Amino acid sequence: MRGFALAIVLAALGMPGAGALAQEFNLVIRNHKFEPQEIRVPAGKRVSIYVTNEDPTPEEFESTALKVEKVIPAKSKGLVRIGPLAPGRYEFIGDFHADTAKGVVIAE
Amino acid sequence: MFGALVIVFREVIEAGLIIGIVLAATRGISGRGHWVAAGVLLGTLGAGIVALFAEAIANAFEGSGQELLNASVLGAAVVMLMWHTVWMTALVVVVGLAVLREGSEVVLFLYGILAGGASGSSLFVGGTLGLAVGAAFTALTYYGLVSIPARHIFAVTTVLIALLAAGMAAQAVQYLDAAGIINVLSRQLWDSSPWLPQDGIIGRMLHTLIGYTDRPTELQLIAYLATLTAMAALTWLAAPTRARRAPA
Numbered sequence: 468m469r470g471f472a473l474a475i476v477l478a479a480l481g482m483p484g485a486g487a488l489a490q491e492f493n494l495v496i497r498n499h500k501f502e503p504q505e506i507r508v509p510a511g512k513r514v515s516i517y518v519t520n521e522d523p524t525p526e527e528f529e530s531t532a533l534k535v536e537k538v539i540p541a542k543s544k545g546l547v548r549i550g551p552l553a554p555g556r557y558e559f560i561g562d563f564h565a566d567t568a569k570g571v572v573i574a575e
Numbered sequence: 576m577f578g579a580l581v582i583v584f585r586e587v588i589e590a591g592l593i594i595g596i597v598l599a600a601t602r603g604i605s606g607r608g609h610w611v612a613a614g615v616l617l618g619t620l621g622a623g624i625v626a627l628f629a630e631a632i633a634n635a636f637e638g639s640g641q642e643l644l645n646a647s648v649l650g651a652a653v654v655m656l657m658w659h660t661v662w663m664t665a666l667v668v669v670v671g672l673a674v675l676r677e678g679s680e681v682v683l684f685l686y687g688i689l690a691g692g693a694s695g696s697s698l699f700v701g702g703t704l705g706l707a708v709g710a711a712f713t714a715l716t717y718y719g720l721v722s723i724p725a726r727h728i729f730a731v732t733t734v735l736i737a738l739l740a741a742g743m744a745a746q747a748v749q750y751l752d753a754a755g756i757i758n759v760l761s762r763q764l765w766d767s768s769p770w771l772p773q774d775g776i777i778g779r780m781l782h783t784l785i786g787y788t789d790r791p792t793e794l795q796l797i798a799y800l801a802t803l804t805a806m807a808a809l810t811w812l813a814a815p816t817r818a819r820r821a822p823a
Contacts, residue, residue, distance in 0.1 A: 513758070523690055523691070524686075524687035524688070524690045524691045525629065525683045525684075525686065525687045526687070527680070527683075527684075531768070531772070531773045531774045531789060531790070532768070532790065534749055534752075534753070534788075534790065534792075535753060537633075537641060537642070537753075538629055538633065538641060538680070538683055539633070540629045540630040540633060540683075541687075541690070543630050543633065543634075545633055545638065545641075546637075546638035546639070547753075548752075548753050548754070548755050549753075551761065551762075553763065562582075563582075563683075563684050563687050563688075
């Protein structure tokens with residue numbers, strides 16, 4: 468597939484090394500809810516959020532405020548990279564269960 | 576059922592806007608219906624495969640596989656949109672890639688509610704209704720475009736395709752940023768979300784159509800403008816060949 472071939476080329480051009488520098492946070496999806504529902508992160512810095520989906524169903528971590536759209540398959544863990552953020556509140560949802568899965572990132 | 580309807584509809588109109596534009600842009604080219612149908616079919620197949628391997632893709636490249644795949648799919652679509660100025664068939668690939676991107680989300684979502692214990696039949700009804708309403712919307716886009724007087728339609732579809740490409744390029748660089756590959760120019764330029772939120776229905780459609788982003792980064796704006804410039808240059812370069820072909 469063209470997409471995969473390109474992904475490999477892109478990867479060869481330079482794999483992320485920046486992840487190691489970013490501060491790490493953890494988030495769990497359980498019963499279609501985020502835990503914790505609020506994360507405080509430093510403003511102006513790149514931040515890595517590890518999202519562990521404990522549910523037997525896939526979820527999509529979505530936030531237009533954070534410019535993130537990422538599928539977290541069932542019973543698995545995904546890495547969401549955000550920032551640098553200006554101080555403020557950034558809401559996110561689990562798009563596949565938008566009525567219950569809600570949370571907010573607070574940059575300060 | 577309602578959840579399935581909404582999400583299927585949402586993804587279908589996103590792909591549908593692109594299909595509607597492609598159909599309008601290729602009007603008068605013989606056999607284009609079959610090609611576009613082939614693009615939709617291959618895209619659907621691809622969406623199933625991507626959904627099936629979602630976990631493997633997510634875990635690839637230190638957890639950036641999904642972002643890289645999205646960036647690659649969008650990047651390939653931008654290249655195809657540029658190429659279409661000389662080779663119309665490239666638009667079929669664009670259709671396939673659009674269906675693949677939106678479709679894989681639909682498959683994952685539907686699988687999710689099925690696994691969550693929802694009844695298969697209510698899911699089927701919701702999904703089918705979503706697909707039907709989305710398809711009707713696609714038809715509306717197409718007939719809206721082809722109702723434009725013939726001497727203007729080429730100009731209109733050219734501009735729409737250029738904006739489509741620019742928007743995709745801006746999305747692609749954001750995925751590269753999220754993958755941790757590009758870490759420059761990520762400062763946010765403005766926030767127009769209070770007036771026109773990107774996750775509202777109009778914001779979503781503008782996002783697909785012209786690449787509207789309520790909080791763009793510097794790099795996104797640069798990618799957007801660079802792609803628009805490139806599309807304008809390519810259209811201008813390809814113009815003489817096209818003028819000769821136009822009478823069809």
